[in-house]
Amino acid sequence: MADPLTVIGYSDLEGIYDEPDSIARLGSFLLARRDDDTLLVGAGDNTALGVASTVSHNKPGVELPTRPGRAIAAPFYRAVEPDVETFGNHDLDHGPADARDLVREFPTGWTCGNLHTDDGLFGADAGVRPTRTFETGVGRVGVFGVTTTQLPAITPNASSLRVTNPVDAARTAAADLRERVDYVIGVSHCGRDDPAVAAAADADLVVGGHLHERCAGIHDGTLLVRTGGSGVVEATTGGKYAFHDSIRTAPDRSLLDTYTRVREALELDTVVAHVDEPVVRDRETLTTGESRLVNFVADAYRAATDADVGVMHASSLRTGPPLAGDVSAGDVIAVSPFGNRLTTLSVSGTALRKALAVACPAAENDRWLLSVSGASVVWDDTTGAFERIRIDGDPLDAEDEYTVAVQEYFVVTETMPTLTEGAVQSYHGLQYDHLVAHAANGGLGIGIEDRIVRPKQ
Template identity: 20%
Template sequence: MRTRILDWLFAATLAGIAAPAIAQVQAEHGSIEQDYREERLEGLQARQQAAQRRSWRAPDWRPEPVVSINLLSVNDFHGQLSPRAVAGRPAGGAAVLAAYLKAASNESTLIVLDGDQVGASPPNSALLEDEPTISFFNLLANPHCRPFSRQMQMPRSVQPFAQQRCNLIGTLGNHEFDDGRSELLRLHTGGNHRKGPFLEDEWEGARFPMVSSNVIDQTTGDSLLPPYSIYYREGVRIGVIGAVLKDTPSIVSPSGVAGLRFIDEADAINQSVAELRRHGVRAIVVALHQGGQQTSYEGPTQPEADTVTGPIVDIVKRLDDDVDVVISGHAHGFTNALVPNANGKPILVTQAFSAGTAYSDIELVVSRRSRDIVEKSAAVHTTWADQGAGLVPDAEVATLVAQADARVKPLVERVVGLAQGALSRSETPAGESALGNLIADAQRVATDAQISFMNPGGIRADLDSGEVTWGELFAIQPFANDLVSMDLTGAQLKTMLEQQWSGQSYARLLKPSGIQYSWSASRPVGNRVVEMRDATGALINPAATYRVTVNSFLAGGGDNFTVLTEGTNRVVGPVDLDALVDYIESLPQPFGAAVEGRIQRVD
């Protein structure tokens, strides 16, 4: 029987690791021989019976010694430490999610976090700079996991081998860049925030590895994080490659991605695949923060399921044949399908909604002979809090969440106003929403502008009727963007409105205040706006100058509204949330807002 130490040294030799580097890894993890348990040889009959439950089997499969691997994945958690409602029932929350993941885990389990672990988070995470969310995931890590900061200090050639027995790995989503590279690295590698300390006297950062292959430091030309990690499970090697959507710069404030270059997802992944092959790795999983949509269903992967749509399809089509599984995210939807690449290789693609309300349970069978994945299947499970594992939330995680709640309670529970009815961010067919109108009005009043616009992606929750607390408003506007006032001509306003469709993967209809306009879907992109009028009803004059307020994300050209970077006489005003709080407090109570026809669709 091959020993673990020989298996590791073979991979290390292929990687070109020198003796001092090997010694460094050994120092981090103790004796490699002791760190690995003996291989457990199980009967072929038991393996074959398990294989009957798999949804895909390699065409050349034959009975042979195999290893079963379990992946549990969570995408788009967004700091959702507390439960939320799904179809009228409680689901998710960190303690409930932990209970489900631990119940589903075994000795071969690897938990994969697919990006947007943080960002757009509720107050009990965001007000503490999302440290409680990383602390939650640290509690899922096994004793073999080490601080990510130590891994980042190692030579780059060693980093993929540095956490071979850790049961947890994460990749980056677009929201990890909300506060820029420095904060991204601080959160994951340690060091107290300037507002801290919070729940820990000295913030240590993540106790698990992070990978991302397509985010490049423009100065060094290297990837910001290790592009992949190599794991050993029962004598087989598994490579996990990370990637984030290449369009991240268009949906994040420019300051958040300064000095970084986002390259094509498939190109970066395939480059990492080639490197993994050189390390003798054939079983390859991709954690990709980009996704698509599919009609949801329960149970194992159905080869005949509805076709997947969205950006993920084109990316998968271009992936190398050695990619076996793509764990996807970003779309906050469901995916459990076999999507073919250009050569017809079925690649298992999963996505488990968002906010910890579900997880993907992926079962893999790896051949000891070929070292490749020969069978694979998945199921997406909802983390109901009122049944199953959710009935007994994880006690240690629940204590952490309670500590975070207590820290932010005085501010979160402050009553700001009284809503006479619920206000929704849901759009009319024209693109208007009652909650969007309220926010846009607040921003215009706060800056004494003529016109203001709010981007729909920045409105993260609806507002219930009754007492309105600061915490509820924070959940609606969690990004702490500054308001920026600028001068734009009427012609530039027209260009900005046309950019709602131009260069967008889907229409992003801004929520206006102080302006009314109509548009036609039958007209070509770039000429869809029919008419624009100001608050007095006068037509917008292309040559006139107007004072316009947007948030700092839009002001920097976010969401491809590039014309806003041309605005002149810029003045930075209050934070968007402060403007909303002040505006609601100034209104007669109870207050309300409605769809008023500010945006009209003429066909």
């Protein structure tokens, strides 16, 4: 029997490029483990998504040691030269043309067999392939890549692309590779569909992504591993695996210097507020009811627009360490590091009720994702409906018109379907700038105010 192949996988690195020490330690760790028997693969959303990427994309003219936007990841890619990368939804946030530039620029083999344009496989002209093959010290390896069917719907700038069924694509690609290689590896940015991809593909190992939850398990004979965006996983085709979260390797000095200079150039460490009582940002706090952080964001939106209601869907809030002590501009932007405009809409009470309900627990999603400013709600978890909604203390009137402040993403996607572009009244600049301004005006001092009440939970 052939010796096992070792695969080091990661996905959803996203905001790590905002942390010079973390990205430098990761680079050092990966370089130390590269050998002829090891393959290094990324399962999507590993180009820079975070504060530095967003701010540099929207702040042209700043001198950086790398191109702005998602290309801030380039020094990392040049240092470690991953063998394979597939597309995550955030890799296309700035549109197909920008993603093609990343394919041409980054020294890695891009593979994605189910992402298409009207003319065929996306990025084929730039070097994207449905599969890749490699010669290693333990044999010939074939790798296929697939991405989530959600991509066009949740990535407005890539809505023109078409995603075919990743399970079918994985099955076909793996069967083709199995005829030609000793090992078949999959990289799947499909989240909840990762297990189905693994089960369908005749693969030795699948590295998953998109869903920020760690997993490891066998699916119809195929090992699926997913880091959830934290650290890396080291797995073998023999079925062994180990997750590495806390990487204590000495940082790569070149990467540390590069990403430190990026932060300095963008002035991300400028202190804008001081917080005595830490504002918690863990997933449980942000998705089980009212919290100080979601109140802060909704308040910032309403304060900047004078709207009747500020609304935040917590799916666009990022977890992380608490905001405590001296809080920098970068710390605040990291809460929601997206370059969407803040938008004011005029909607009926009926449309507002429906929009708010989307962010409340449902049979398919038990997370609480709603935050409001200028309003309060009472939600019955048993019936899955509002008992009461008040706007500025008065009951919501189905026939009245209300102004609503929300970030543009929720207007141009189907996330909250009753908030539509036709209802837009005005735009107010980049949403994260208003978060920084509100923090500087004392907004992080907010507490819990019974805006969200769930008496029967």
